[in-house]
Amino acid sequence: MAAPALARCMARTGVLPLGQAWGRAPRLPPSPLPAQRRAFSNNKVLVELDESAGVATMKFKSPPVNSLSLDFLTEFCISLEKLENDRACRGVILTSAVPKIFSSGLDITEMCGKSTEHYAEFWRAVQEMWLRLYSSNMVTVAAVNGSSPAGGCLIALTCDYRIMAENPKFSIGLNEAQLGIVAPFWFKDTFVNVVGHRVAESSLQLGSLHSAPEAHRIGLVDELVPEEKLKDRATAVMQQWLALPDHARQLTKTMMRKAVLDRLVAHREEDVQNFISFISKESIQKSLRMYMEMLKKKKS
Numbered sequence: 565m566a567a568p569a570l571a572r573c574m575a576r577t578g579v580l581p582l583g584q585a586w587g588r589a590p591r592l593p594p595s596p597l598p599a600q601r602r603a604f605s606n607n608k609v610l611v612e613l614d615e616s617a618g619v620a621t622m623k624f625k626s627p628p629v630n631s632l633s634l635d636f637l638t639e640f641c642i643s644l645e646k647l648e649n650d651r652a653c654r655g656v657i658l659t660s661a662v663p664k665i666f667s668s669g670l671d672i673t674e675m676c677g678k679s680t681e682h683y684a685e686f687w688r689a690v691q692e693m694w695l696r697l698y699s700s701n702m703v704t705v706a707a708v709n710g711s712s713p714a715g716g717c718l719i720a721l722t723c724d725y726r727i728m729a730e731n732p733k734f735s736i737g738l739n740e741a742q743l744g745i746v747a748p749f750w751f752k753d754t755f756v757n758v759v760g761h762r763v764a765e766s767s768l769q770l771g772s773l774h775s776a777p778e779a780h781r782i783g784l785v786d787e788l789v790p791e792e793k794l795k796d797r798a799t800a801v802m803q804q805w806l807a808l809p810d811h812a813r814q815l816t817k818t819m820m821r822k823a824v825l826d827r828l829v830a831h832r833e834e835d836v837q838n839f840i841s842f843i844s845k846e847s848i849q850k851s852l853r854m855y856m857e858m859l860k861k862k863k864s
């Protein structure tokens with residue numbers, strides 16, 4: 565099915581028609597076939613799978629800033645689903661193919677001046693991305709090789725482990741408050757699960773974007789490495805996680821994340837309606853427009 569048709573299907577049903585994000589059977593180790601590398605790609609995500617290691621790398625390639633548009637989110641979910649259903653894949657490293665940017669977060673143009681139907685479709689796609697990634701049976705490692713505000717930070721937070729490149733120009737955080745918008749409860753829950761309540765509370769209220777050292781200090785990222793070592797370090801961490809039996813790790817992950825996942829699943833439609841009424845407010849639209857103008861002015 566083509567991406568637009570899938571997006572429409574997601575809008576109708578609220579889920580990708582590719583399989584279930586819930587109650588999957590535990591993953592089995594890959595079969596002992598000869599070493600093999602495979603790659604597949606769509607417009608937004610490049611996937612390379614090293615079958616001998618059981619590890620895939622998903623590289624975001626949506627220049628200029630890897631914003632999470634409806635197309636991006638759809639392609640991301642399709643790629644993740646493919647890997648999830650591939651017995652040869654036990655772990656995935658998420659990173660960016662765009663220099664200096666991991667992801668600039670939700671595509672603001674998807675939230676400005678659009679119809680109610682569009683907002684619903686977009687928001688279901690954002691939910692779907694998070695549900696699939698947070699509940700993934702695979703080990704997920706974020707190799708944060710660039711700035712990562714808001715939705716970009718959410719992707720990193722949703723992984724099992726985060727490694728960030730030490731670069732003074734990169735920042736990461738849930739900065740929604742700076743845009744005059746509010747991080748939804750499941751963004752907040754994911755953040756709290758990583759950094760704890762006190763740090764999350766001040767960081768969210770201030771809409772803080774943290775430098776790499778600060779992000780490390782507050783536990784937002786697990787480690788910092790020089791940029792040129794990021795890929796190797798992500799691979800090493802992945803090997804360490806994959807050394808454990810899948811079933812024990814997967815059941816533990818489910819135990820740790822279930823309450824937060826269940827909360828969105830139980831309130832999914834209500835969350836879509838909240839998003840629509842919030843984002844449709846004229847004051848919110850004005851804030852977003854001003855923010856976009858500020859981004860453009862910054863360039864000139």
Ligand SMILES: CC/C=C\C/C=C\CCCC/C=C/C(=O)SCCNC(=O)CCNC(=O)[C@H](O)C(C)(C)COP(=O)(O)OP(=O)(O)OC[C@H]1O[C@@H](n2cnc3c(N)ncnc32)[C@H](O)[C@@H]1OP(=O)(O)O
Pocket residue numbers: 628629631632665667668669670671672673711713714715716739740743745746747748838839842843856859860863
């Ligand atoms: C009660 C509550 C109930 C429900 C909740 C309701 C709603 C709210 C929930 C919404 C949650 C939102 C989450 C988000 O992710 S919002 C997005 C936040 N993102 C940002 O703030 C990042 C903005 N961008 C930047 O800071 C910089 O662009 C960045 C990433 C540091 C890169 O800088 P640089 O390399 O200098 O590039 P430019 O700034 O020049 O940008 C290039 C180009 O891209 C455009 N752009 C940047 N970011 C976005 C974006 N997120 N969406 C769309 N477009 C983006 C930018 O405008 C430039 O465009 P141009 O045409 O000028 O080339």
